[in-house]
Amino acid sequence: MGNKLHVLDLLVLLASVVIFLVIGASFSGRQKSTHKYFKAGGSIPAWVIGMSILATLISSVTFLAYPGAGFKSNWILLVQGLMVPLVLLGLVWIVVPLYREVIGLSAYEYFEKRFGFFARIYSSLSFSLMHFSKMGTVFFLLTVGLASLSGFDPYMILWFLGLVIVVITVIGGIEAVIWADVFQGFLFIAAGLVSVLVLLFLPPGGPGAVLQTAWDHGKLGFGPYDLDFSKLTSIVMALNGVFYAVQKYGTDQTIVQRYLAAKSDRAAIRASLMGVLLCVPVWAVFMFIGTALYSFYEITKLALPAGMKAEEVFPYFLMTQMPPGVVGLILSGLVAAAISTLDADLNCLAAVAVEDYYGRFRRGATDRAKLIVGKLVVVVCGIAAVLIASLYIRLGGEGVLGIVFNLYAIFSGGIVGLFLLGLLTRRANRQGVLIGILACVVFTAWATLTSTQIPASGGGKALMLDLGRYNFTHHTYMLGVYSHLILFAVGYVASLFFPAGNPARNLTVHGWLDKRRAAAKNEPVAEKRPESLVR
Numbered sequence: 001m002g003n004k005l006h007v008l009d010l011l012v013l014l015a016s017v018v019i020f021l022v023i024g025a026s027f028s029g030r031q032k033s034t035h036k037y038f039k040a041g042g043s044i045p046a047w048v049i050g051m052s053i054l055a056t057l058i059s060s061v062t063f064l065a066y067p068g069a070g071f072k073s074n075w076i077l078l079v080q081g082l083m084v085p086l087v088l089l090g091l092v093w094i095v096v097p098l099y100r101e102v103i104g105l106s107a108y109e110y111f112e113k114r115f116g117f118f119a120r121i122y123s124s125l126s127f128s129l130m131h132f133s134k135m136g137t138v139f140f141l142l143t144v145g146l147a148s149l150s151g152f153d154p155y156m157i158l159w160f161l162g163l164v165i166v167v168i169t170v171i172g173g174i175e176a177v178i179w180a181d182v183f184q185g186f187l188f189i190a191a192g193l194v195s196v197l198v199l200l201f202l203p204p205g206g207p208g209a210v211l212q213t214a215w216d217h218g219k220l221g222f223g224p225y226d227l228d229f230s231k232l233t234s235i236v237m238a239l240n241g242v243f244y245a246v247q248k249y250g251t252d253q254t255i256v257q258r259y260l261a262a263k264s265d266r267a268a269i270r271a272s273l274m275g276v277l278l279c280v281p282v283w284a285v286f287m288f289i290g291t292a293l294y295s296f297y298e299i300t301k302l303a304l305p306a307g308m309k310a311e312e313v314f315p316y317f318l319m320t321q322m323p324p325g326v327v328g329l330i331l332s333g334l335v336a337a338a339i340s341t342l343d344a345d346l347n348c349l350a351a352v353a354v355e356d357y358y359g360r361f362r363r364g365a366t367d368r369a370k371l372i373v374g375k376l377v378v379v380v381c382g383i384a385a386v387l388i389a390s391l392y393i394r395l396g397g398e399g400v401l402g403i404v405f406n407l408y409a410i411f412s413g414g415i416v417g418l419f420l421l422g423l424l425t426r427r428a429n430r431q432g433v434l435i436g437i438l439a440c441v442v443f444t445a446w447a448t449l450t451s452t453q454i455p456a457s458g459g460g461k462a463l464m465l466d467l468g469r470y471n472f473t474h475h476t477y478m479l480g481v482y483s484h485l486i487l488f489a490v491g492y493v494a495s496l497f498f499p500a501g502n503p504a505r506n507l508t509v510h511g512w513l514d515k516r517r518a519a520a521k522n523e524p525v526a527e528k529r530p531e532s533l534v535r
Helices: 005-026 033-044 046-057 060-070 076-101 109-115 117-150 154-201 206-216 234-251 253-261 266-301 310-321 327-361 367-395 398-413 415-423 431-449 477-495 511-522
Strands: 453-455 461-463
Touching: 005 154, 005 234, 005 453, 033 234, 033 253, 033 327, 046 154, 046 253, 046 266, 046 327, 060 117, 060 266, 060 327, 076 109, 076 117, 076 234, 076 266, 076 415, 076 511, 109 117, 109 415, 117 154, 117 310, 117 367, 117 415, 117 431, 154 253, 154 266, 154 310, 154 327, 154 367, 154 461, 206 253, 206 266, 206 367, 234 253, 234 415, 234 477, 253 266, 253 327, 266 310, 310 327, 327 367, 327 398, 415 431, 415 477
Parallel strands: none
Antiparallel strands: 453 461
16 A cells, blocks of 8 residues: 554554453463353353444454445445344344253254254354354454555464464453453444544535435445345345344354353343344444445545555555554454454354364363363364465455355355254254255255356356256355255255154243243243153
């Protein structure tokens, strides 16, 4: 970019990193058991967990890619986020107490109790693959932003921040992760609001001119609104958002682990509502930053460097229009957002590895051994995520936000369909679920191979597998939607050909409703033996 960070900005950035390390170190002496390391002893206040959920869901994707999307297009990608509170308001009252009652640590223990061991392994692997993909993208976006601003080597930045994040997570556990999220949440919101105010009042004509220019150029809409699944439309993003919300709040370990860290069911519910209701305005703020950036350069007629990508416009604006110190504050929000997302992912991946795999196959392992393995997994996963980000840097990262959504869709593996089969139906059983999973895998492989383009030997691009009119032609974001629906439908129909399941009451919504009715009448609720225990 031809600009370098002022020494004052570098000092502010360094101070924010030091604060994170101090937070991690302050909790290091308490991490003497897996109960503390992964669940914080179930002692975290609701408002703290709410801020932690907010910080986990916003990252460098929000900080750089959302402004990039708002600058390049309109607000259509925000439609996904708008679906989240609608789904959560109907889901949280059931899911939070369910998980706090039936699992020890891993969200995927629920799937084993409902459908057997294979369902647990499948769902935990889906989570792990999805989050490895996301972590690499978050690292990449953070590195690109800081490298373009500071002039430092991107690989040096990547490995330095990777080391910081691994250290914080290893020594501080989930307590350090959650409390660091509180600091990050306030810093991130402050950075976004400062950016919006500057972009509204800096151009000639002020807010009125900014909004009018955005409106005249079609930057404030959510369209196209066609009922067409073959291209990116509002209906495609809305459907994707519904399943994203169920997946995130019903099956994602990073969120479920927050439920377990709360003091009570009521506190966990309040935290979930707080987190999601704060997320939507924050997402909107950073989408609006992109819109206001477009208006700023349209009004001022200032030229952007040739070949600049949409994701690089916001960092360029910071370097050329913001005073020293303010730039450091805003970039500290970027760093904090990435750290809070990545340390949460690392801790949760370690929890899944220990609970679903190591503890399962080494049943005699002591709690101390599990704690050591968990910390080792943090280190290994951190290094792996940095290597993935290095590959992104080497290959370039065009349309990174689109890549993130595509990876969510592909690696979601019908997990929402599996979850809804367990929660909403009594009839579904392990045999039917196995068939549903196989159908989902076959569909996902076909749709991915026949819709993904790769460089061709003679130049240009070609499909990985071209089946002509039998190719998957709908938008990639619909792949995840269809995979959930296929697993649910095929799993349920296939279950009809096998003996009915016999799930414990606390594993389905029907049992939850029975409990509510019994509680209202002060009557006891008879329990069933779970199907997974019936031989």
